Amino acid sequence: MKKVVLILCVLSMVFSCKSNKKSSGKLQIVTTTTMITDLVKNIGGDVVDIKGLMGSGVDPHLYKASEGDVTKLANADIIFYNGLHLEGKLVEVFEKMKNKKTIAIANALDKNTLIGSEYFASNYDPHIWFNIDYWLQAGAFVTKTLEVELPEQAETFRKNWESYHAQLVTLKQEISGIIETLPQEKRILVTAHDAFNYFGKSFHFEVVGLQGLSTATEAGVQDVQKLAAFIIENKVNAIFVESSVPKRTIEALQAAVKSKNHEVAIGGTLYSDALGTTATVEGTYIGMYKYNVKTIIEALKASNE
Structure with a gap:
């Protein structure tokens, strides 16, 4: 203060x-x-x-x-x-x-x-x-x-x-063309916090974030267990880390799923509240968006094979 x-x-x-x-x-x-x-x-x-x-x-x-x-x-x-x-x-x-x-x-x-x-x-x-x-x-x-x-x-x-x-x-x-290659039933995006709801609304994904809309809110044990149950029930095989959020929350979620005899992979790191490093493709809005979509689609498609 x-x-x-x-x-x-x-x-x-x-x-x-x-x-x-x-x-x-x-x-x-x-x-x-x-x-x-x-x-x-x-x-x-x-x-x-x-x-x-x-x-x-x-x-x-x-x-x-x-x-x-x-x-x-x-x-x-x-x-x-x-x-x-x-x-x-x-x-x-x-x-x-x-x-x-x-x-x-x-x-x-x-x-x-x-x-x-x-x-x-x-x-x-x-x-x-x-x-x-x-x-x-x-x-x-x-x-x-x-x-x-x-x-x-x-x-x-x-x-x-x-x-x-x-x-x-x-x-x-x-990106609309790329997303169309993923079946609707596989469009479940699980991330560290709820940064992707507008993306989900635009491209018909169900989006679930562990920490809610703000990273200032810590995820509790009950939140982890609840989301782990959701992942198992919906046969979600890939979840995602975010570049601006500590990966320990997603790793805890992965461990919780594994403890229930179900495997879930970390599908990659997404850019949510910040772009990538300056002077890289991901350091631009357009490059970030393309990278995110490619990462999401490839991971969720892989879980479908």
């Missing part, structure tokens, strides 16, 4: 400083999650300067602002974040930043279409990036925001978005 108060005090002092945009010619943008960083980079291109707070493998549910983040936030013209209380530890910081443009990309979406959640203060599942249609809406929203903030580069933003929009549409078509 003391750390949050200190950061807020520092921010209140430095936010009165003039923006860097006029001196550098570029919008100074801060983003929270790696997914948002990738989205804004594709739209902003070379005419914006983007600094992401979170890196590969970082869990946004548990992320706390560091002293090093203060400078990034203070120098930003715009701050893009997910919203829906995904960045739970940063909400208080954002709410106090009255002199800054803090933009929640979830505001681009119709809340009536979101998946409800009793675990988040917003009452919605915040993992919206796994619905590609939502990500298309988010991209259009970011584009309009940048056009307003830097109108002299509006044409650049529009052209960048047109190109990336086409790539996202192609992504949806490609």
